[in-house]
Amino acid sequence: MALPVPGSPAASWAVYRQKLITALEGQNPRVLIAFWLFGLINNVLYVIILTSALDLIGPLPKALILLPDILPGFLCKLIAPYFIHHFPYSLRVLICVSLSSTGMLLIAVSPPSHNPVSIAVKLLGIMMASLSSGGGELTFLALTHFYGKGSLAMWSSGTGGAGIVGAGAYALATVTIGMSSRTALLVFATLPAVMFVSFFLILPRDALETSSDLRQRLDSGQDESTEEQEAFLPSHSPSHDDDDEHGISQIDISTALTASASSITPLTSKPLHWTATLHSHLQRARSLFLPYMLPLLLVYISEYTINTALFPVLLFPPHSPRTPFTHLRSHYPTYSTLYQTGVFLSRSSLPFLRIRSLYAPTALQSLNFLVLLLHALYDFLPSFWYVAPIVFWEGLLGGLVYVSTFARIAEEVPRGEREFSLAATSVSDSGGILVSALVSMVLEVAVCEWQVSQGRRWCRMVKPAG
Template sequence: MPLAASDEDAATLSSQEQSSSIWKRFSARLSGAFSGADPRVCVAFWLFGLINNVLYVIILSAAVDLVGPDVPKGVVLLADVIPSFVTKLLAPYFIHLVPYWVRVFVFAFLSSVGMLVVAMSPGYTDGGTISSKIAGIILASLSCGAGELSFVGLTHFYGPFSLAAWGSGTGAAGLIGAGAYALATSALGFSVHVTLLVSACLPAIMVMSFFVVLPRSSLRSTESGADRYRVVEGGGEVEEDEMDYGAGREDEGLLGVSHNSPARKAIHVNQGRSWQDQTRTNLRRIKGLFIPFMVPMLLVYIAEYVINQGVAPTLLFPLSESPFEHFRSFYPTYNAIYQIGVFISRSSTPFYRIHNLYLPSLLQVVNLALLTLHALFDFIPTVWLVFIIVFWEGLLGGVVYVNTFAEIADRVPKEDREFSLGATTVSDSAGICIAGLLSMGWEVWLCSWQVGHGRDYCRQKT
């Protein structure tokens, strides 16, 4: 017996040593991955990504509460997306003339005022119209679009860790925004009015992050002079004093770009080219991106946003058969579950990659067909199965998004990569806009069908 006990002790000790060794290796790899990262930069950009995008998510989560059951929720989606999309198209040609510190104040002001307008507008149950709410949503959307454009550009001065932190923050915005809204208005019982008023204070965190958390020494020398740049082939924006190959700049080290890098070569080659030649070159690049990358992303975004805005408001069950006390609780819960799936899949590329982008896109279309058929014929027996499908929907949407850019990074030549990554982002915005238009008619059709067949849940106001 003592011998057996000794063997057990030895086995336990060996297991503990093995676990300790695994943990040490993991810690070493984690430390190596973040070697050289400035915690203040990472925190600041994570907060930029979170706050810039979280109001967009909150507005979409509140769509049912803002416009009521009689107005298609696609109206909210379009008001939340189109101004941002237009801003991204136009602002690059003039926004560089505005210093970053001024932009941050403007973004915070527009976002806060927009959310205050939405929050203070009379609710549809009190006879209020949606026009003032739409005006507030447009203000917040303008801020979101210009903010994304500016903060992604700001990463130029702070290196790759700032870009990684920004991406993580935007992913967290979906999860935190949808989850917090569902928690506040359902579980905690706060009114929509109070919840939106609190959200109007969030842009103050953006201001604090810029002026208190972010080290701004890299910006001072740049913003003290004329902040001008040229548009070069590849869609990149390069400051004019970067054209001086002989002069070294202090902030070059932040990106680690050498004088022999493809970006430098592209600048040199394109100095003598006309904008017509550059446009033709970029159109040829887009043609090569369209089928392998842009179409699957466009397809998955159309399908998932039609589900979210056109089908989800009609995926209702009797309250006695659900965990909710009010019909309005279904929609924000679906959105929160969807965002969990998106967040998980957007974080998946270090662990799992897919190369066939069309497969998950087509599976998303299957989700759209399945949930539309259920809205018509009511064959899914419980809301818990719908929760699973919505979670799966989020996984598919996120995995197409992140793997599209990963595939571009792997398959597109380095000299074309920057333009290709930027150009492909048009697909998600275009998909959301198309889905917004489709979902307005989709929801009306499904709700009318349900009412005509004795299920009037979609017309309930609470």
């Protein structure tokens, strides 16, 4: 990947601004707004739950929150792509809104104590929100297939924005304003309504409804006229021109990102038996593993092990020159906000930056994990200000791999397989988070005990907000 030299004409803001204008040129603003809000709301509750982990379960391992926050969504992404196409998008959205709202209310209204009953109720609410987030991600990623260029870019940017909004808003509410965690969670429980408004009122659904009508007629075995089917054929196929001297394809990335509704190509006018369809999907999923799914899986294992096992123990003594904070608990939400800021910036970089190798940033993420783990054990970084940029860099790498993975799928996978491929690959990030949760259950406790044995008792002195 060739990057423009800093300070060169290719690196100027005018060039970047023109690339953004070109990428979004001719797009319906309602589509762009709707997909940005889809990404924002679908992920924001997940981020809020992780950021509030310290306040929800106190001294227990934070992976106890991460595990129910990811496992239902992971199972949904693993299984649902093989049958979810039988359910209309409108029903999927209604289910996601209902599950996420109910789950957040359960978390917020459960007693603030850390007794087993209270924690069980909170975990039930977290699992409902997780199921909604997993179903929402594979739904909206698949939905980008039916809309014009830019929908995937806006979805990715929205998911990155969810990190800043979620982590930043919770830190602002509980650290700066001084709200109780319960009050803050009650306020955030209203956010799923935005997803409802985005789908039913903001998003133009003509393209989706037209495509669904054609699919239903094809599934029922009705023949279509040649003229009608030609209306659903792609008007052109994206070529794979060599990158120009600045690493940007001569064909605009957003043109190749998603197929519009007019790109749906009916492969046959006769329905396939469900076993044949399942076998076809499994074959497609196997071909996605090495180039797309594995690097996404590995980068998420590294970064979420950092977030869950190491953030709670990357502490510095309050009221000292080593940290700007007067309370130990302020470190955790601040790290989350820094990480999510990096994620947002990199997930919003699609119109400007492309990477071909997904494994290089994955290796760098593993290096981040190693450096922060060694610091948690041996305390060699002088202050918070040395940890902060590493956490920010961690977010940049994770977001870059995420958006680049789905951009490459949208570029390289044939149009007829793209909707399934986008949805199926989304299981990789959840799989990585699931593995990291299992590792973190042990690692956080082990690192904390090591720190205490070395005379650094800060991880035992953190007090959650009320």
